[in-house]
Amino acid sequence: MSETEEVKAFYKEKHIAFVVDQDSHRSFEYWLSEHLRMNGLYWGVVSLVIMNALEDALPQNEVIDYILSCWDEKTGGFGAFPKHDAHILSTTSALQVLKIYDNELQVLGEEKKEQTAQFIKGLQLSDGSFQGDRFGEVDTRFIYTAMLSLSLLDELTIEITDPAIKFVMACQNFDGAFGMLPGAESHAAQVFTCIGALAVTDNLHLLDDDTKLGNWLSERQVLPSGGLNGRPEKLPDVCYSWWVLSSLAILKKKHWIDLQKLEDFILECQDSKDGGIGDRPDNQTDIYHTCFGIAGLSLIDFEKYNFKEIDPIYCMPTEVTKKFRKWKK
Numbered sequence: 001m002s003e004t005e006e007v008k009a010f011y012k013e014k015h016i017a018f019v020v021d022q023d024s025h026r027s028f029e030y031w032l033s034e035h036l037r038m039n040g041l042y043w044g045v046v047s048l049v050i051m052n053a054l055e056d057a058l059p060q061n062e063v064i065d066y067i068l069s070c071w072d073e074k075t076g077g078f079g080a081f082p083k084h085d086a087h088i089l090s091t092t093s094a095l096q097v098l099k100i101y102d103n104e105l106q107v108l109g110e111e112k113k114e115q116t117a118q119f120i121k122g123l124q125l126s127d128g129s130f131q132g133d134r135f136g137e138v139d140t141r142f143i144y145t146a147m148l149s150l151s152l153l154d155e156l157t158i159e160i161t162d163p164a165i166k167f168v169m170a171c172q173n174f175d176g177a178f179g180m181l182p183g184a185e186s187h188a189a190q191v192f193t194c195i196g197a198l199a200v201t202d203n204l205h206l207l208d209d210d211t212k213l214g215n216w217l218s219e220r221q222v223l224p225s226g227g228l229n230g231r232p233e234k235l236p237d238v239c240y241s242w243w244v245l246s247s248l249a250i251l252k253k254k255h256w257i258d259l260q261k262l263e264d265f266i267l268e269c270q271d272s273k274d275g276g277i278g279d280r281p282d283n284q285t286d287i288y289h290t291c292f293g294i295a296g297l298s299l300i301d302f303e304k305y306n307f308k309e310i311d312p313i314y315c316m317p318t319e320v321t322k323k324f325r326k327w328k329k
Contacts, residue, residue, distance in 0.1 A: 009267050014275030016053045019044045034081040042093035043291035050307050067094045076115030087133045092145040095152045117155040128163030139180045144193035147200040161201040168194045176212030188230040192243045199313045218256040220244045226261025237279045238269050238289045241296025249312035263300050266293045
């Protein structure tokens with residue numbers, strides 16, 4: 001297949017319509033997923049901005065108004081939906097979307113920004129780990145999102161990062177990969193959160209030998225499909241086109257897998273009629289897999305698809321992240 005034909009196989013306009021139409025599908029499942037609404041907004045915004053379609057597809061004022069309506073004045077964080085309790089995941093998504101919209105963090109004002117920073121810092125425990133919210137669940141996802149959020153707020157300091165990174169390194173296993181807690185099974189999504197946290201805080205040097213980790217990540221490619229899985233003996237899934245490939249990109253090892261086969265797998269998971277991308281070919285599409293499928297294509301070759309280049313650490317356009325990728329040591 002020629003390069004021109006491969007580009008045509010990406011159904012850009014249908015994917016744009018799929019993303020924009022998500023909010024109009026008020027099914028029973030829609031209301032059951034309130035707890036994911038802020039994350040879903042982020043997935044949609046990232047999909048559109050990578051495809052250079054954000055400005056015309058979503059009304060910016062309505063997006064920002066929705067985000068502000070989810071701010072929890074009792075805690076200083078953001079909930080997934082108005083009147084929901086604040087959580088680190090929805091807080092991170094809210095800050096990322098505001099930042100993508102030309103640094104709209106200014107709409108929060110200094111007082112709310114400070115309260116949000118204090119909410120995040122208050123989730124850190126004595127061992128360096130982070131809770132997701134006041135209910136106490138601990139996961140390396142929350143360390144990564146805390147580090148990312150504080151970097152967006154320009155509130156990242158060594159007092160926060162040192163114990164957090166110590167906990168991250170305690171989650172590395174004998175195979176070079178990482179789990180959600182010390183001793184937990186290695187998983188590709190947790191690998192991303194751990195090395196993402198290391199990258200945000202300029203601590204990638206703590207990976208003394210990343211060859212073992214690179215090998216583990218490259219072994220996630222399931223041939224002959226070309227897709228990537230999250231752990232050994234599992235089926236390939238489009239979302240790992242981000243979790244695995246971004247990790248390899250951070251380690252400067254993207255070439256350790258067959259990128260063409262991965263690209264073909266992502267394209268096969270598109271719905272050519274209604275738009276959107278599913279986890280595997282012919283499966284139901286959703287906004288989550290659409291986002292990370294498109295993000296994976298951007299990592300593979302953003303120029304081929306006339307995409308914006310994506311930052312593998314932040315899952316945001318590099319034109320946005322290059323403006324703030326610094327922190328106070």
